[in-house]
Amino acid sequence: xAYLTTTASGQPVLILKEGTTRNRGxxxxxxNIMAARIIGEVLRTTLGPRGxxxxxxxxxxxxxxTNDGAAILEEMEVEHPAAKMMVEIAKTQDAMxxxxxxxxxxxxxxxxxxxxxxxxxxxxxxxxxxxxxxxAQKAIEIINNSSIKxxxxxxxxxxxxxxxxxxxxxxxxxxxxxADIAIDAIGxxxxxxxxxxxxxxxxxQVTKKTGKSLLESQLIQGVIIDKxxxxxxxxxxxxxxxxxxxxxxxxxxxxxxxxxxxxxDPLQMKAFLDQEGKMLQEMVNKVKKAGAxxxxxxxxxxxxxxHFLAKEGILTARxxxxxxxxKLARATGGRVTTDLTDLTSEDLGFAGLVEERKIxxxxxxxxxxxxxxxxVAILLRAGLERMLDEAERAMTDALSVxxxxxxxxxxxxxxxxxxxxxxxELRNYATKVGGREQLAVEAFADAMEVIPKALSENAxxxxxxxxxxxxxxxxxxxxxxxxxNVFTGKVENMREKGVIEPVVVKEQAIKSAAESATMILRxxxxxxxxxxxxxxxxxxxxxxxxxxx
Numbered sequence: 001x002a003y004l005t006t007t008a009s010g011q012p013v014l015i016l017k018e019g020t021t022r023n024r025g026x027x028x029x030x031x032n033i034m035a036a037r038i039i040g041e042v043l044r045t046t047l048g049p050r051g052x053x054x055x056x057x058x059x060x061x062x063x064x065x066t067n068d069g070a071a072i073l074e075e076m077e078v079e080h081p082a083a084k085m086m087v088e089i090a091k092t093q094d095a096m097x098x099x100x101x102x103x104x105x106x107x108x109x110x111x112x113x114x115x116x117x118x119x120x121x122x123x124x125x126x127x128x129x130x131x132x133x134x135x136a137q138k139a140i141e142i143i144n145n146s147s148i149k150x151x152x153x154x155x156x157x158x159x160x161x162x163x164x165x166x167x168x169x170x171x172x173x174x175x176x177x178x179a180d181i182a183i184d185a186i187g188x189x190x191x192x193x194x195x196x197x198x199x200x201x202x203x204x205q206v207t208k209k210t211g212k213s214l215l216e217s218q219l220i221q222g223v224i225i226d227k228x229x230x231x232x233x234x235x236x237x238x239x240x241x242x243x244x245x246x247x248x249x250x251x252x253x254x255x256x257x258x259x260x261x262x263x264x265d266p267l268q269m270k271a272f273l274d275q276e277g278k279m280l281q282e283m284v285n286k287v288k289k290a291g292a293x294x295x296x297x298x299x300x301x302x303x304x305x306x307h308f309l310a311k312e313g314i315l316t317a318r319x320x321x322x323x324x325x326x327k328l329a330r331a332t333g334g335r336v337t338t339d340l341t342d343l344t345s346e347d348l349g350f351a352g353l354v355e356e357r358k359i360x361x362x363x364x365x366x367x368x369x370x371x372x373x374x375x376v377a378i379l380l381r382a383g384l385e386r387m388l389d390e391a392e393r394a395m396t397d398a399l400s401v402x403x404x405x406x407x408x409x410x411x412x413x414x415x416x417x418x419x420x421x422x423x424x425e426l427r428n429y430a431t432k433v434g435g436r437e438q439l440a441v442e443a444f445a446d447a448m449e450v451i452p453k454a455l456s457e458n459a460x461x462x463x464x465x466x467x468x469x470x471x472x473x474x475x476x477x478x479x480x481x482x483x484x485n486v487f488t489g490k491v492e493n494m495r496e497k498g499v500i501e502p503v504v505v506k507e508q509a510i511k512s513a514a515e516s517a518t519m520i521l522r523x524x525x526x527x528x529x530x531x532x533x534x535x536x537x538x539x540x541x542x543x544x545x546x547x548x549x
Contacts, residue, residue: 024524031526033521044454085520107447140511199406201400217381235313
């Protein structure tokens with residue numbers, strides 16, 4: 001379809017090229033809201049410990065079974081532009097706090113549903129957006145006021161936070177073990193930077209291998225390198241290892257210019273080769289002189305250099321990834337050296353044990369028993385590839401929430417308790433806002449209740465009865481921590497039950513949901529260019545699909 005207009009003299013003017021589609025006004029808003037709400041509806045049934053799983057089959061036939069919001073949206077091949085914005089919410093939530101992706105997307109979908117009802121009553125989108133922004137700001141304030149401070153040494157509380165985040169994951173009886181591993185790992189890598197506490201989960205390496213059971217997963221006080229020892233003549237196990245980290249090749253560098261060497265005597269040829277060997281021997285001698293008995297090299301190692309290293313009894317691995325080299329430096333206390341001539345004993349790292357082990361079909365080098373590692377590794381085991389993937393997702397969530405609590409020291413009650421409290425306080429706040437914006441703030445309050453509503457639906461309970469009971473319990477003086485126990489169907493004190501979540505997860509979910517909802521509501525015109533046709537006749541106007549207005 002080509003968009004035409006005419007001048008005063010009746011001359012036609014082509015505005016948009018042929019094949020462009022355009023939706024305007026309420027139609028554009030409805031289409032966008034519908035697409036975004038569908039994404040929210042897809043994830044709604046996965047919320048909470050009683051949530052259902054989704055089976056996702058990609059174009060290659062690979063299957064993913066999970067109820068992790070971020071994983072589901074990553075696997076879904078979403079086409080609609082407004083729906084893609086919902087996927088972006090999940091990515092942002094996952095990148096910022098590592099948990100609460102499902103809550104953020106479901107909340108955004110509900111905010112748009114409530115907005116649509118107000119648009120039907122001729123409330124202008126600008127008023128809606130203004131009300132939503134005020135409500136989001138107030139909601140974050142309410143969450144902060146109802147938060148509980150936690151000490152980083154309070155292991156029992158940290159474990160409850162980790163167990164809550166893994167509540168919906170299918171890791172069964174291994175949940176306790178994984179929670180303990182997550183707390184130990186974050187406790188090892190947490191550091192003070194000025195007044196701030198930083199726990200960067202990138203310093204926790206998660207390696208997964210099939211075989212054995214999930215209960216045999218373990219925390220390694222060091223790093224696992226997915227490489228094998230380069231030469232069979234080298235030792236496979238070294239205790240009290242002094243580790244050289246090299247970012248330079250143990251090879252003879254080729255010259256940049258081509259040169260011709262004329263050799264008239266076989267002895268000259270031998271001298272030429274001997275010189276090469278001597279240079280490699282010198283390189284190995286420098287490593288030996290520094291006192292190293294283990295070498296991790298980021299680049300290549302010549303066969304002859306391998307031979308000399310083996311003779312000296314130095315365990316060596318080559319072509320180690322840059323990210324692994326950084327982790328080795330943090331774990332062992334060593335420094336990555338880019339020039340062999342600069343290598344000294346002070347640059348070496350230390351580990352109590354470096355050993356090559358066969359895990360399943362693969363050989364890996366374990367660098368462990370480090371003194372005070374600022375980078376650690378987690379080895380996950382399970383019998384099934386799918387179970388390993390789910391365990392990895394559970395572990396990532398647990399690591400994320402424990403690091404969130406250590407960095408911000410704040411928790412709130414889960415089980416829908418904080419959402420009901422926010423909804424109650426927002427309704428009181430709405431009367432102070434007044435005007436038409438009051439309707440938007442009340443709509444925001446209603447939308448917050450979608451979380452406890454979805455939790456009760458997924459647990460097979462009546463959402464209306466549950467909501468009425470929750471509202472009544474929050475009107476009592478000590479009711480702010482009361483939420484829904486999805487296993488008993490009763491409204492209970494979530495703080496006492498150990499269902500707690502980091503403040504920052506809830507805050508980020510509200511920020512992300514409000515921002516995306518307001519962005520979608522601001523759109524009143526969608527102009528989309530069609531993709532060029534493929535195959536015979538591509539790019540030619542007319543044909544069965546070519547129509548002109």
